[in-house]
Amino acid sequence: MRRFCFFLVLIVFISFGCKQRAVTQPESQPPAQKEAGKGPETVTEKKGGAGESITSKEMDGKTEGKEGMFADVHFDFDKYDIKDADKPTLKNIASWMTKNGSAKLMVEGHCDERGTNEYNLALGDRRAKAVKDYLVSLAVPSAKIETISYGEEKPLCKEQTEECWAKNRRGHFVVLGKAGK
């Protein structure tokens, strides 16, 4: 048995001999990574890296509509519920919409700059829809109201103050189509 173990040790030793040599004799490490035979590497520009540009087929379309007919409504920070103070404004808009049957209304939802872009766009979407829902509850047909969110991307006021941020957290109204002209 002892002899058998001896042999086994010997066999294992021999079979790993190559590896052992490579490690115990660092001077025999592989030579530098010569790329001989391959020739020089050609360095080229990556796609889209040079002067090429992509002209989008859809450019930023002109947006028509009349602004300033109705006052903005405002929201608390990170909130999208309609404030009592703004309900008279919305009732006023609802009755105007009822009188002007052909009019279409765009409700824009805006946020202050403190949040991050994507969450603010979602928040602006909720704000615009909260305004729409309130107007629909006042009997304005849903089909007459469009909504869009601009998140924090189109601030009304650009200073970093609470007063300014409060102005930017708003629902803004644009009258579309004939009635808006």
Place this chain on the structure above:
Amino acid sequence: MKRILIGKRTPGGRLAARRTLQALLLAAMLIALSPFSAQGKVYIDITAPQAKMMPIAIYDFQGQGGKEISDVIRDDLIFTGLFMYIDKASYIEAASQPFNPSNWTPLGIEAVVKGTVSGDKKLTASVSLYDPFESKEILTKQYQSDKDLLRQLGHTIANDIYTALTGAPGIFRTRIVFVGERGGERDLYLMDWDGHRSRKLGLRAGVLLTPHWSADGSKLVYAAERGRQWNVYLLDFLQMSEKRVFTSRGVNMAGDFFPNGKAFAFSSSKDGTPDLYTFSLENNTARRLTSTHGIEVSPAVSPDGSRIAFVSDRGGTPQVYIMLSDGTEIRRLTFEGSYNTSPSWSPTGDRVVFASRRGGGKNQICIVKPDGSDLMQLTDQGNNEDPSFSPDGRYISFMSDRDRQKGIYLMRANGESQKRVTPRDLKAFGPRWSPQ
């Protein structure tokens, strides 16, 4: 190795023999597993938490454009934090003299880079990297490029030097795409990772959101508002074309591609409130993943495609959650603070980086393990948003307004070495680092 030698000398008795055998097998396994055995020596172990900086000498390459090329290499290597650049004033050897280890070992310099450039319009650069302590050439290679691709040439050489010393691929030829605004006009911009060669792509829109790369780097998916409508677009760099792939009422915001590039995750309020969907580019259909009454945005697909990190206000405040890619097994990831958004995965999926509102009401970049442990705040000046990792996971790009104007910044993944890479007259945000 010592174990083998000892084992050979003491084979007394059955027990000793067995121990010897065990030791031998263990040693053999260690050798087989060792990074040293397969691809030569690894000079810098980049997986070590605090690797020692390697002193490196980089000569100005001789010939036309040589200095510019070595400046690019120097800046690339310094930014990694793995190298200590030794100033040229202390080089004893003239550039033209042959490499002599004894000129370097007394100074403790562990790597020396020399090179020459020849040619006029077509340049040929020859580069050698030496190890003074083992008196050998680690790398020698020739490169060809057009004269106006000096920076790309420098980055390519820096990649090879980095790989020769660390065994890992370099990121020096990667690029960063971001949203830029100048004079009220917004566009997507593409720049080299170090901020050089920045240019507009020509994709005007009212509002543009963070673009996301496909894993092969050939496509971008992004959302844009054009004519009061939020659409999702696909930009194909191979065909240099833009295509609208999704539109609906409400807000549509593209998230990450899945690893195969045939589908992406996005957020849409088309059915009411902003929810998460996947969109298949093969059959042009959207499949819903979440349905809550709240907000669900910013889906970030894990590198293996199995999970999605996202932002939801289902708990009352915006927080980061993780779910399986089919929308099941939703669990909350962030608990500190009341506003955690913009998640993005590290390339190995071992970390999630995100923006967290901290003391003073400012957003800061934080990283956390996907199980919620090891939360670390990496920034503390100004507002810092839109974080994402470099393809090797060693760096993070993000937006910061610390210098008033929003700009793109880079830092190491541990928060060190934060620097702005976009010019001060350009409002820049939403950066995304390209794949290799």
